[in-house]
Amino acid sequence: MEIVTLPPAEERHELPQRVSPSETGVTPQENMPEDRAETPTIPQVAQPHDETPAMVKPSSMLSEKVLADPRSRKARKELAALAPADQIEQLCGLEAMAQVGTWSKELRPDRVVAYAMADPKMVGNAFSADGAALHSKRDWFKLQFKCELTPDHKKVAAFEFLVGDPIPRKDWADHSLPDESGSLD
Template sequence: MQRTGPAARALREPGLATALCLHLALLGALLAARAFSGFVPMTEMNVEVELVGPEALTPPAPPSVPAQAPPAPPTAEIASPPQMAPATPLQDKPATPPAPPPTEPPAMITARTLHSESVLANPRSRGTREALKTLEASERVEQLCNLEAMSQIHAWKADFEPDRVVAFAMAGTKLTKAVLEAEGAAFRSRKQWYGLRFRCEMAANGKVAGFQFRVGEAIPRSEWAAHDLPPEH
């Protein structure tokens, strides 16, 4: 059997002070018993007292902790080079919107009732009837169409009171067979000239058979003289 050393045994047994107290108490008890017994001789007893060295009383040193290496200084962070912002793709210039198509002029008004014949039938128009007989055919057609134009404009809008029409004021007229077209005509109402366009159809008997017209904007006074548009008469 392997023997146990003093230091190892001291860890399993009571300390020195406790062992001494136990031995003294036992010795005291034996002495007291011997005194009462008087004549009874005391048998020798071998009391083994184990002395523990001072090294046994020293508490064991705590287990050594391996020294840790001091923490390494924090590594300086290397700033990454600034990243260039992604280049914004060049946006195509907005295409120029196509020019709006030219506005078509409003449709011409088609007369449902013709007035030139009834106007000439009025007794007050006797002088006009006689004057028309003296004109050439083309000029007579133009004057009949001008008369129809004045009557149709007033019937369309009573605010207009036409007193004169010039079929060729802004542009020449066009006479094809029995149709007279005036693209740049003008009429005067309340001393103001306005643009006019009309298409006049003539019947075989020399009367107006159909009429279409469209009233334009007021003509600036500064342009009247250039187009032979008199302010009066």
């Protein structure tokens, strides 16, 4: 997993904040020569057609409820024993399984591998896995997700995901995906 941190504020090269005309007391027309005082025409550029599917953005988070269930006592104990980076990955994977299972009637997720096809990234409070894999029944599916955590990294604050095509069985070994003959429970 790649953990990315932002440099201290004094080392960042941030753009200055935009100042509105009302804050300066000068309107745009006052800065223009008289012959250009009218509103300029901005040419419209045709945007390329974006065929990227939209991410599913659930309105409620489910991992906290799953972990609060008495049947998750062992999972809570094991999660607490992990290193902080692994806790984040497992918590977000749990959220992914719960969200996909709620979203789809066909999929029955029982495992997520966040690093299957690309290393996940951690930036601030956001864990993202663009190359994850999701196991359901007897297949692995491509999965992409972004998991926003609370500042203490103990709860999921926001989540979005996109389930992709099945991963061909011939590619499973290349991505360290176990060839299971059913669910992994």
